[in-house]
Amino acid sequence: MENNTNDTGGMGYLDKTANGRGILAWILSTDHKRIGLLYAIVMFSFFAVAVSIGFTMRLALIEPGHKILSAQTYDALFTIHGVIMIFIFIIPSIPAFLGNFFLPILIGAKDVAFPRLNLLSWYVFVIGAVLAMVSLFTGGGPIDTGWTFYVPYSIQTGTNVTLAAFSVFLIGFSSMLTGINFITTIHRYRAPGMKWFRMPLFAWSLYATGWVQILATPVIAITLLLIIAGRVFGIYLFDPASGGDPLLYQHLFWMYSHPAVYIMILPAMGVVTEIIPTFSKKPIFGYTAIAMSSLAIAFFGSLVWGHHMFTSGMSQTAKWLFSLLTFIVAVPSGVKVFNWVASLYGGSIELEPPLLFTFAFIFLFSIGGFTGLMQGALAVDVQVHDTYFVVGHLHYVMFGGTAFALFAGIHYWFPKMFGKMYNKNVAKLALLVMFIGFNTLYFPMFVLGWEGMPRRSYDYLPQFHTGQLISIIGSWILVPGLIIMFANLIYALFKGPKAPANPWGGVTLEWKIPSPPPRENFREIPVITERPYIFNTGAGNE
Amino acid sequence: MNEPFPHLRDQVYDGTGVKLGMWLFLFSEIMFFGMLFLLYAVYRTRHDAAFHAAALNMDTAIGTLNTAVLLTSSLFMALSVHAIRDGRKRLTEIFLSITIVLGISFLVIKSFEWLAHFQHGLYPGSPVLLRLGKGEIMFFGLYYVMTGLHGIHVFIGVAVLSVMLVLIHTGKIDKTRFAALENAGLYWHLVDIIWIFLFPLFYLIK
Ligand code: HEM
Ligand SMILES: [Cu+2]
Secondary structure, eight states, X not given: OOOOTTSGGGOGGXXXXXXXXXXXXXXXXXXXXXXXXXXXXXXXXXXXXHHHHHHHHHHHTSSTTOOOSOHHHHHHHHHHHHHIIIIIXXXXXXXXXXXXXXXXXXXXXXXXXOHHHHHHHHHHHHHHHXXXXXXXXXXXXXXXXXXXXXXXXXXXXXXXXXXXXXXHHHHHHHHHHHHHHHHHHHHHOOOTTOOGGGSOHHHHHHHHHHHHHHHHHHHHHHHHHHHHHHHHTOOOTTOGGGTOOHHHHHHHHHHHHHHHHHHHHHHHHHHHHHHHHHHHTSOOTXXXXXXXXXXXXXXXXXXXXXXXXXXXXXXXXXXXXHHHHHHHHHHHHHHHHHHHHHHHTTSOOOOOHHHHHHHHHHHHHXXXXXXXXXXXXXXXXXXXXXXXXXXXXXXXXXXXIIIHHHHHHHHHHHHHHHSBOOOHHHHHHHHHHHHHHHHHHHHHHHHHHHTTOXXXXXXXXXXXXHHHHHHHHHHHHHHHHHHHHHHHHHHHXXXXXXXXXXXXXXOSGGGGSOSSOOXXXXXXXXXXXXXXXXXXXXXXXX | OXXXXXXXXXXXXXXXXXXXXXXXXXXXXXXHHHHHHHHHHHHHHHTHHHHHHHHTTSOHHHHXXXXXXXXXXXXXXXXXXXXXXXXXXXXXXXXXHHHHHHHHHHHHHHHHHHHHHHHTTOSTTOHHHHHSOHHHHHHHHXXXXXXXXXXXXXXXHHHHHHHHHHHHHTTSSOSSXXXXXXXXXXXXXXXXXXXXXXXXXXXXXX
């Protein structure tokens, strides 16, 4: 495999002579690696916008009673922030970017099963994202429903819910097509000898995610179409005045949106599971348990949506059942955390940036997970529902969890993707700043919420001032941290020193091909003879 | 250098993979319509008598006719897949054309049916409908949403089958690589099956 002599200039899939010049060579490419990067560009552009909005919202609450932003503006801001972060950033993030880039390589394939469908998915995604932006300036202007589009307000409001809902519909469609593509790829395109239990665990997590994408996304699709039907055709199936039930909307919405949480977190878990063995030079502890816990999370995770509706009105039986199931899903998640820690135990640990990001992920995700369990307990949820506690929780899970795992994965695979190395010290500094900023920003929200500060509010009582202020200062630390991190990576993209093919001493397939990978990944499809993560150190090899 | 990566071009044709992808898509379609059936189940339980009464506005004869049309089209769809397997191109084209014509007929009949409802003042938000009870409004709401979305699926199916017809004609689909036609067939059968459920739920519950 090493003798890829034809890979002109060692630029692999990035080479301009072999793959064509100009933007068309990118936006018409069916190469899964290029498509992955296309997703990254769109995603991070929107991420920057949504971070700025979050930052602005924080700033606006700097003093109680000042009402720097009007209620309407604040409503619009948190809605746009939420819609972008959830649907355009975090749901596609790891699967569509890192998954697209690395899934075929990790299983020894030349591309995904349907390369053209893959490109189409990107276009659908971009059209959806652009329409979401168009919806801000057309119709009744920026939506103010929150990212949850709850009825009856989403039907009644004069803002442009119709177009926004349609754009989310399109983005969901794209996500579902990606799921179909990945599952087919994993079933059909594994290299010879790569049995199911020889697959790297990132592939396993994408497999579980794929099923959720296929089975849960249509639920939000129909739900959003019903909102559109209500607004456009007057067929309003959730209106009590005509025999409908708004609670059914919430059921349908969370039947998708809770599993969507697993579309976000499973791939994140997969990424850190790749990173940990490489930096402890030890096989992952409990391979099968980790693979199976992904499937268990995907399965049980589909049965717990009701925990978002404890205060909406449900029978007592439904409540304790949903609560019980919520506690059960925590078990496979816990299994993973213990496996990660056990994998580190006794390893020869190298504290490189990807591993440090992984530590941050485990820490922040654990806090997010535990506060999630607190809300899964019936009595506690009544107290903290719709308060800042929830805002704290969701940022710990999605930002501290998924986004930090995404950052970890980027730092892990950056040298592979671009053949360049970033400045590791700056990366560590960025992480430190972000970590401090993150906790300063979001931890006070737990306290504020516990004391009764409602979420989605453009003003607050003076007693919350101290907490709010600390949190706002946190955003002043976090955002510079993000900027340092991205600046470091972008600098490395252009000016970074050349990276060797295997800078971290990893043993999965991507480290056995040149960096950046050649267009077709493998000149010769490799033959797999053993489990992944076998290091030649002798320690703990099975 | 004009063919940088020739081996990517002739990647082995994987009919099984293509069909697997289609099945996954069908699963998502089942979830999509499944949620509507769920809504139907809840509202029907709540407004049992009203649904019953509202269904009296349905013309069972037309509904039955349309069911027959769609079922027959499914038969010809299956026959055309069978014919391509045997490499009988001309026959495949004939069967497929019949399927398409029947699909279009279904849509035409359905539109006339909708028009008739509209003429009776039974459209969303109409004064007639508002005078009826909540259950009736729900019934017709579900009716329009479910048969409407089903109609869109039939329409897409007709479009897909027409593309298939062209592909067969130009030889892109033949007896060595016909997974695309099989997939179109699977989709068509699914659309048919959904109708099989819609028909009794709206026409036969009086
Ligand atoms: C510097 C980064 C960020 C800042 C400063 C920030 C700030 C905020 C603020 C102030 C709110 C509104 C709280 C309220 O009044 O209820 C909010 C809501 C929210 N944020 Fe963030 N956020 C950031 C990053 C993220 C990320 C990375 C995600 C997801 C991956 C995210 C997802 C959400 C969601 C889903 C909501 C709820 C929106 C709603 O209630 O409809 N945020 N954020
Ligand atoms: Cu949930």
